Amino acid sequence: MMSLEKILWDNKLHVFLIGSGGPFNNEKRVAPCIAIIANGEFILVDIGPGSYRNVDLLRLPVTHLNSIFLTHFHSDHIGDLGEANMMSWVNGRMKPITVHGPEGVDKVVNGFIMAYELDSEYRVAHHGKDFVPPEAGVLISKPIKLKNCNERELCFDRNGLKVFAFEVNHFPIKPAFGYRIEYKGNVIVITGDTIKTDNLVKHCADADILFSEAISYDLLNNLADSARRVKLTRAVKLLTDIQDYHMDPIAAAKLAKEARVKKLVLVHVTPPLLNPKTENLFLKGIDEHFDGEVVLGEDRMKFNLNPKEI
Numbered sequence: 001m002m003s004l005e006k007i008l009w010d011n012k013l014h015v016f017l018i019g020s021g022g023p024f025n026n027e028k029r030v031a032p033c034i035a036i037i038a039n040g041e042f043i044l045v046d047i048g049p050g051s052y053r054n055v056d057l058l059r060l061p062v063t064h065l066n067s068i069f070l071t072h073f074h075s076d077h078i079g080d081l082g083e084a085n086m087m088s089w090v091n092g093r094m095k096p097i098t099v100h101g102p103e104g105v106d107k108v109v110n111g112f113i114m115a116y117e118l119d120s121e122y123r124v125a126h127h128g129k130d131f132v133p134p135e136a137g138v139l140i141s142k143p144i145k146l147k148n149c150n151e152r153e154l155c156f157d158r159n160g161l162k163v164f165a166f167e168v169n170h171f172p173i174k175p176a177f178g179y180r181i182e183y184k185g186n187v188i189v190i191t192g193d194t195i196k197t198d199n200l201v202k203h204c205a206d207a208d209i210l211f212s213e214a215i216s217y218d219l220l221n222n223l224a225d226s227a228r229r230v231k232l233t234r235a236v237k238l239l240t241d242i243q244d245y246h247m248d249p250i251a252a253a254k255l256a257k258e259a260r261v262k263k264l265v266l267v268h269v270t271p272p273l274l275n276p277k278t279e280n281l282f283l284k285g286i287d288e289h290f291d292g293e294v295v296l297g298e299d300r301m302k303f304n305l306n307p308k309e310i
């Protein structure tokens with residue numbers, strides 16, 4: 001199948017919301033993943049379970065995939081790392097993928113390499129070294145260490161595309177990062193999983209698009225109440241515990257306002273919203289806190305930004 005090669009070279013910043021969901025499986029949204037394509041560069045931020053399938057369905061030019069940035073190592077953000085490596089290699093990627101992330105990324109990457117080692121050997125034995133060069137089909141880990149936990153660190157700078165990592169508060173997961181991506185005057189920020197902090201506001205400043213995580217405390221509490229009535233104590237604990245290290249949509253709206261962002265896209269949408277009524281409840285009250293454009297993220301949404309600078 002033909003891939004979208006032409007978007008690599010059209011001078012625009014292309015952003016694809018690959019996975020707009022959170023950790024709870026549902027039919028509408030897979031786990032977190034965002035693709036960024038500009039000037040021959042193709043990177044992914046997070047690669048949650050089910051997301052690589054959407055990369056394929058969008059026909060993105062995976063032979064050019066060169067880096068994956070992980071915000072942290074909760075399973076909903078890393079589950080398809082092995083698939084991304086294996087399938088883009090089999091489809092013609094001729095260079096390794098660098099996996100950037102907080103300290104600990106070596107352990108995660110080495111584990112995926114080990115899990116896929118036998119399959120890599122099968123592919124080479126079956127198709128031959130020229131077709132699937134073994135040295136290309138690997139992941140290389142690159143830990144990011146911030147010199148100062150309040151400052152962002154430039155961790156990727158190629159062909160005008162820059163990626164900065166900054167620390168977020170997803171305690172007890174530490175460190176956890178958000179990423180700020182810049183290309184020819186446009187700014188995209190991806191919060192990762194976090195609560196709202198002053199440091200987060202600082203690094204989201206003046207973004208053209210802010211992809212903010214959002215979980216609805218109201219909807220989760222409704223679910224917890226129902227679970228309590230039927231004595232599903234494990235579900236009650238999970239639905240309650242997750243609220244202490246995530247933002248709700250109102251916090252995301254306040255963040256967007258304070259950081260003066262132009263467009264807010266809500267991602268990591270939790271709990272699953274399976275009808276318009278729950279979507280309205282999820283978004284309720286946001287317009288009282290942010291008067292810019294708000295988008296309820298959906299899988300495979302596309303955003304194209306024209307360059308502001310030559």
Ligand SMILES: [Zn+2]
Nearest residue numbers: 023074076193
């Ligand atoms: Zn998550």
Ligand SMILES: [Zn+2]
Nearest residue numbers: 072074170193
């Ligand atoms: Zn998380």
